[in-house]
Amino acid sequence: MLTSAVTVSHQWPQVSVDPQRRLNPLDTQAKARKVEGEADMDANGRYMESMLAVWNEWEIRMLVLTSLALQVFLLFFAGIRKRNVSAALSLLLWLAYLLADSIAIYALGYLSQTRVPKAFKRTHRIQALWAPFLLLHLGGQDTITAFSIEDNELWKRHLLSLLTQVGLAVYVFTKSHPGADILAPAVFMFVSGIVEYGERTWALRCASMDNLRSGMVTTPDPGPNYAKFMEEYRFTREAGLQAEIVIEQERRAEAAAVAAGVAEETVPYTEVIADASRFFVIFKRLFANLILSFQERTRSQATFLRLTPEQAYKVIEIELSLMYDTLHSKAAVIHTWYGRLLRCLTLLSTSTACLLFNVLLRHRKGKQHQSSYSHVDVCITNILFGGALCLEVYAIGMMLISYWTHAALRSCNFSFLSNLIFRSIQYFRPESRSKWSNLMAQHNLISFCLLDKPTVLTKVLSVLGLKGHWDSWLHIRHIDVSHELKIVVFRELKDKTASIVDAESYRKFSNHRGRWALQCKGYYKELGWSVEVEFDESILLWHIATDLCFHSGDDAGDVKVAPFVEVSRAMSNYMLFLLVARPFMLTAGIGQIRFGDTCAEARNFFGTAAHPDAGAAARTVLGLSAEIAPRDVKGDRSKSVLFDACRLAKSLLELPPRKRWRVIRAVWVRVEMLCYAASKCRSNFHAKQLSGGGELLTVVWFLMAHLGVGEQYRIEAGHARAKLIVEKN
Template identity: 30%
Template sequence: MGFSEAVQWWEDWQLRFLVLTSLFIQYFLFVAALLRKRRIPHWFRSLIWLAYLGCDAVVIYALATLFNLHKDEVAMDTHIDTLWAPILLMHLGGQDGITAYSIEDNDNWRRHLLISVSQITVAIYVFRKSWWSDDRRLLRAAILLFVPGILKCLEKPWALKNATVTTIMTTPDSRLEATLDKDNVRKDILSLDKYVQEAAKSVQDMADKPLDEDDFKLNVKVGDKPYHLFVDLGHPYFVRLKNLQEVMAPRGAREAAHGMVRSSLSKAFDHLYTKHKRSLGGLLRAAAVLLTFAVIGVFQESRRNAYNRNDVVITYVLLCCTASLELVSACFVLGCGLPSLDDQISQYNLIGYLARNKNYQSFWSLASRLGCKDRLDRLWCTEPPEPSASITKLVYDHVARGWKEYMNKPIYEVVMTGDWEWYGVKTAVGAFRRFNDSRGQRTLEWEGCEEMEELKSSLRMPFDESVLLWHLTTEFCYFEHVDTGSDATRHSRVMSNYMVYLLLVNPEMLVPGARRSLFAAVYRELEPSGCVVELEPTETILESPPKTKDEMARKIIQKVKSTIGSDDLVHRAWELAHELMELARKVAEKVEKDLRKTKEEDRKNRVEGTKLTEEQQREKEEINKAKEVEEKKLVIRAKKAGDDKMWAVIQGVWVEMLCFSAGRCRGYLHAKSLGKGGEYLSYVWLLLSYMGMETMPEKMQRPELPVEGDVGGLVKSISDELSDKPAQAGRLLGREELEEVRKVEAARADAAAATRTVTSSVTRMENEPQGGRIPAQATAATKATTSAAAVAPIIGDDNV
């Protein structure tokens, strides 16, 4: 076949090829719509993106080709390809399960509307110009096809418009309307303080309430339509109280909460990215199916033999395949709907990443030269995902405990009205906000670890640094300590790996301003020039690379132990892990001591006042043999108790960090992540909202600024200092109390200034010859000691 013959063949088959390609893309998009909620490979998701973009391009190209074929021709009775125009309009409407590929596509509804109107005009023009008048049956078939074609073509921009942020913000909240219709719901809760008081009281009342048959059923309507939350519009306080009561009242809510949140996110996905669950969608689907099958019957009765045989075959293929696709799609819309979102937790392990890089150095070196290493790191270096239902239960337990044991106790809040004007109010809002701002402080308080300096300081760091620090600490504790196989160990590592995954892949969701570059910085610290043991001169990388994470972790720990004194993040993580392991050791020693004491008392009570016979003596010898086994069991039990304590602290800190991150991520980012399969952080975020926690808009619009010097965490603020002192709720501070507050702040300022003086003096002494410096240092140290001593009796703080 020569070039001219190939060109002629392409001109004859171009339109046929385009309509068949459009049909294939529609089937591919239908299958892709069923899978895009799941965890699918990135290359397949890229194919979905190409098909989504190519769908409109192929249809527009086909209609333009059809227009060019008939623009200069008179009506002819040998052409049947004009019947393909309404079918192409149906293809332009797209599949119901993939209206938008990303959240940004919804804002392009005007462009899609313009495209739809222009292509409808082209199709009608071609049909009017080229249609013959003697085949009435085929004319009726074409008209019947234009009805669903035009409706589907216009439905897509309408669905996109309904999913925009502006439309959602102006749409009435169905949950609010449903709550307003109930007469037994209190609607006078207009302040945050009143809401927190009522919520804490309701939770306590529900805990004391006797069991009822209905108390084991979770009201699934709580998360029926959470669309407003994705545009950062929170519910009024009385609606949030009602949600909290319905989520926490049932005794089976802890197990059902994960399924409820998953269902809510799936409904949000359907609203934002599909045409499913529209009010008129079912009627349009039914009409499209009936009319398409009716057209097949009408076409069967027409004069098919008068047309080109190839065109007749392609017309049959288009009609039958399009009708089948519409039928199956209608079953999903009117029936079961799309599958639920994937509820697995993504994983990324820093030590595992380092081990892979060492095993495939040549490949990653080439990727680095090509400039695609960062992209490949985010796509291919993830660990296998983990189930998330157990983590959701931990979040539920954490929030429930907060309502029962922390937020039900009002504390003093000190509010500044001027430079030196203060007033204190005893309110529940302070505890509510502190609980929502916790990054591990509540766990240290509940586990009795407030005095552990390394733990406290690790929670005062920037959040992204704290995530990496605790990730390395968790790995060090796991590989250095014998794994007891507890659930807390597994949960801790799952949350640790997920938070690092967010830092590398979705840092904007972790916390505003999270720095992905920190990951690379820590990686450089762990490279062979840093903490990984160098190979011996006789060894090569190919002969003995660290094949597994275990080997790599032990090499890192060995190197860190030999270079104690550095102040980088890796060494700080080891110091933190060492303090946690010391906690486990102390708890194990205490438990072992208590167990030994109990056994000795029992043994003493059994033998006291009795004289052993020979038979009893033999029995005693056998008992002594069994004692050794009991001793080993006792040691194992004590060690397990210490390990459980250590992992309980680590697990609690990670749960709080997870909640802290979820509470500071915008709803828009959660909505955006749904288009890529969703993030588990969205589960936590939505559960926190249903359980009455502080929302992102509330955090941004807090009316009172914290008192200067109040850094939160475990450092006592003025509100903490006053919470232990008796006062009446809502009254202004008296003169004596005001003077006491000023004295505290002045003493703290003196202590801080003196500490800075000591630091600068020591620095100068290190750089200058000895002599004449000791008195200055002693004076500064005396000031620091005196200032700290002045603060301690007033506020009782050991950490000043």
């Protein structure tokens, strides 16, 4: 078979191709990569949009849950700080305290600006119910209203915030056009939120210093009518009658007489709580810089002189705990008749809101066969309800088993209820548990100079102004306040109180800074110069001298001397800590300048030889001849006292070990240095330390006040009773 091939000719258009632009395989790959990159960018863009949508969906949910978590943390851990000195806990509480308000306010603002698509408007309408919960969170917890006492002075700012945030929450809720199933629960939650926020603002106002002072000032008392009395006296004389004015002073019992008639005894714990609650009402005036009368001193002495040292300290611990509650919590509000009524109101209101929400939600589901609300939002709302109820119940439980409630029931003669509360207090707050940290900080100059080496880190911290915080964290430690130290302080104060017979001696007692101790021991002539200088210089002198005597090795192995050494060194290191880290608690001076100059001279001296430890360094200092006063050689430009302390230590080393450490203990522990520092510290600085675990200086200050020692008592004359006696002719 023959086949014919047919050739078909196609006329293609002629295209002129530039030889330089001919298709290149590399260009093809580049274009492919560009297309793939654009596809990846589109995919990444869609992924980012998806992630952004998820974040927008969950942002407000995470905010309200975080706000609730912060409230739980503050409720359980805020009260711990009054008996804990941990810097980490303090930092966490500070962050939680600031973030709790910031997050709640931001969440309210977020809700007010929310724009949701129409398709989701009904689904997310339940989020408007979260606004009153945020108000509840802004009201804070009963355990903390102010992180520091300075926060109490900002109560007017919190009042303004209360008004604005309540208005914003109402705006957020009304803007969402809520249905009847949300409206009723929201009204009850608004009641709880506004009451809680109002309680916090009122507690801050009550704890401000101006309000504390005005609330403790006694009612103005003009006394007997002097003008009328003198008019009667004048008329009697003008009538020709023989008249005479006889004045009888009010009788008062002095401490010596009180101490002689009272024997020390152990009283039940319920009496300790009752005494603390009774005296707190009186002695809290000290924190407002108010004075006390001799009648109050007599009543306090009559109680404290019969208590054992352990129970006397327990009374003071409870009083300081009550003062902490007054300054940093809602105690001043909730432990009143209206406060307890409001607490019942908030619990009832929150419970009703929770019940209504779930009943109406179930009714809505049954009617429409499905809920139009987001299941996640419903779960979060129930978590908020559950959290609010649990926090409320826990707070009420804490309120019931408190010293405040026990004292109130006892004063109303509700014996059964007060005994029930007391048993609960014994279980949850046993007598053996300390109500403050029971710690004293320790700072040692010689060890600090040996360990504080200049590094790149310390130079950077110095530039940033953080070197002091670094030194506090690295070189300051805490030890327990020993039972022996407490006993010695109490016994010494008690003995001196019983030996004082006039009002002037009470006030002068706290002005001694070791002079009395040296005079009693018979060494004032040789060592008196060390306590006649400024107080900060005296602390440095005796601190370094105590260390030099300890490292000299003369008393090594003497068992009878060991207790004196331990107590003396603990008090010496504590007083240096106050000088360096708490200078505001001591009298005004140049203590930090003296400390810095002394450290600089010590580093220069220690740098001339290798000193592996503090003992070798101390022995090197003692080996230096210091017959001439350093000031006569160096002048007065440097405030260092290193070699003045060396002279003092050499004078002490001339004494036998037992006498030496008895003298040192007398200066430190026979409460003269301690009492002087405690009495000169301003009351607001004592109050400031209550939130940081408490301070031994504050405990001693309160013990002095209860035993009548110090300058707190200015009313000594008492009530005079003038009688006009007329003799008939």
